[in-house]
Amino acid sequence: MLRSDFAQKLLNNSLAHGLNFGSRWLLNLLVARQLLANDFGVFSYVYMLANLFFPTIAFGVSFYLIHYSAKQQQISLLFNSLVLSFTVFLLLCFAVVGIDYWVNDSVPYYLYLLSLLIGLVWAVSQAIFCYLKGRQQFFVEVKSQFIGALSLLVVVGLLFGGVITELDAMLEAVLLASLLPVVMGLNVLWPELKAGVGPYSRNFFSYFGWQDIRHRLHFALHDVFAIIMTNIPFIFLALFSTLLALGQFRKLFILFMPITLLPVIFSQVFLSRLSRLTELTAKLQFFRKVFLFTLPVLSLPYLLMWPLGDWLYQISFNEALDPSHLLMLHLVLATLWITLLKTYFEVLLTSLGANHYKAMLVTLAVIFTALAYCWFNYDLTVELTAWLFLSGNLLITSMLVVACLWQIRQQQNSKGSVSLS
Numbered sequence: 001m002l003r004s005d006f007a008q009k010l011l012n013n014s015l016a017h018g019l020n021f022g023s024r025w026l027l028n029l030l031v032a033r034q035l036l037a038n039d040f041g042v043f044s045y046v047y048m049l050a051n052l053f054f055p056t057i058a059f060g061v062s063f064y065l066i067h068y069s070a071k072q073q074q075i076s077l078l079f080n081s082l083v084l085s086f087t088v089f090l091l092l093c094f095a096v097v098g099i100d101y102w103v104n105d106s107v108p109y110y111l112y113l114l115s116l117l118i119g120l121v122w123a124v125s126q127a128i129f130c131y132l133k134g135r136q137q138f139f140v141e142v143k144s145q146f147i148g149a150l151s152l153l154v155v156v157g158l159l160f161g162g163v164i165t166e167l168d169a170m171l172e173a174v175l176l177a178s179l180l181p182v183v184m185g186l187n188v189l190w191p192e193l194k195a196g197v198g199p200y201s202r203n204f205f206s207y208f209g210w211q212d213i214r215h216r217l218h219f220a221l222h223d224v225f226a227i228i229m230t231n232i233p234f235i236f237l238a239l240f241s242t243l244l245a246l247g248q249f250r251k252l253f254i255l256f257m258p259i260t261l262l263p264v265i266f267s268q269v270f271l272s273r274l275s276r277l278t279e280l281t282a283k284l285q286f287f288r289k290v291f292l293f294t295l296p297v298l299s300l301p302y303l304l305m306w307p308l309g310d311w312l313y314q315i316s317f318n319e320a321l322d323p324s325h326l327l328m329l330h331l332v333l334a335t336l337w338i339t340l341l342k343t344y345f346e347v348l349l350t351s352l353g354a355n356h357y358k359a360m361l362v363t364l365a366v367i368f369t370a371l372a373y374c375w376f377n378y379d380l381t382v383e384l385t386a387w388l389f390l391s392g393n394l395l396i397t398s399m400l401v402v403a404c405l406w407q408i409r410q411q412q413n414s415k416g417s418v419s420l421s
Contacts (some may be wrong), residue, residue: 027152028254029316030159031170032247036322037326041247043167046111048234048250053092053119054126055227059084060220061127066272067229071136075196079187081127112173121178128185133272144181153176181269198337217359220328225362229392230339233385236373240380248325249382255313259301260336263343274351280411287348295344309333331386338393345400363404364397 155173237246369392
């Protein structure tokens with residue numbers, strides 16, 4: 001069931017994301033240890049912005065390109081994604097300039113610009129490798145991310161050695177390290193890019209237009225609101241609490257970053273395989289087999305982290321957790337497991353051709369959760385934030401399960417009606 005190419009592609013995707021996230025995890029861990037609590041709060045704020053800008057600039061590229069390049073391998077799909085990403089990037093630059101001018105924020109505009117540039121580079125990298133994954137070329141990303149991880153480890157070494165101490169220098173180093181996988185991915189695609197750029201530029205309006213943007217919109221809405229759902233505790237702690245509280249909450253996510261890889265790694269390979277199955281019965285059989293086999297296996301790291309979390313926190317950050325923060329640690333871990341469960345139903349809904357429902361439900365969940373945060377506003381505490389974060393993810397997961405069951409029933413009824421006619 002998980003033999004041959006599926007298992008091999010899952011391994012390749014695991015290696016690629018493991019190298020990428022592993023080096024980022026070490027970077028965040030070291031920064032958390034090196035900086036003072038308030039300075040780490042500023043770093044967390046800027047890094048959070050980069051994570052928010054990234055899916056906005058990518059404009060739904062992840063599931064969209066994997067899903068459609070698996071069906072039609074046309075380089076125009078990648079060109080359209082890059083054009084959209086650069087357009088959104090420029091719009092965000094103007095928006096941030098206006099916000100910085102009117103709000104007169106204490107955070108320098110240069111740090112905002114760095115977070116935008118990091119988001120752009122991550123978006124371009126994701127577009128390149130998602131296009132290749134849709135064509136079943138998973139190993140290219142492994143080699144590229146290996147070089148990117150090595151370069152980020154050099155940055156970690158410079159931080160540890162005290163060569164880099166300023167926040168803007170740290171972010172500049174992250175930006176440069178993130179560029180290397182992009183260059184390697186472009187090198188692999190260069191013959192195809194060179195052959196396709198001429199026809200694409202001559203027939204730009206036939207390849208790209210409002211129809212394409214509208215087609216991508218629900219993918220983009222899902223990715224943007226999904227990342228907001230992930231970062232919503234940081235957003236509202238930054239708005240209603242202190243940078244110190246923001247830094248404390250982010251440390252828990254740094255601790256658990258390695259296991260947050262699991263849903264990302266698994267979903268991309270799973271979607272690529274499900275999208276190639278045309279029959280509803282075959283899709284559901286494959287989904288059921290993979291779900292029953294992989295969910296217990298992928299849940300093991302979460303179970304192991306439950307008793308070890310307190311000890312790992314002390315080792316990682318050289319500080320003890322008080323009882324209230326220990327509860328918060330367990331709440332965050334439970335929320336991340338729910339995110340793993342949610343990923344299965346996101347993949348199934350996309351493979352059924354109902355991604356617009358997924359985007360709508362994630363948007364609704366974010367709105368409801370944001371209203372809950374706003375209800376408490378300046379009474380928001382770190383512990384309350386953890387409970388709200390758990391509740392929001394339970395809500396979206398429940399809605400996705402219901403949407404999958406409804407969509408399956410609709411397609412079965414539709415197939416039955418066609419057979420009778």
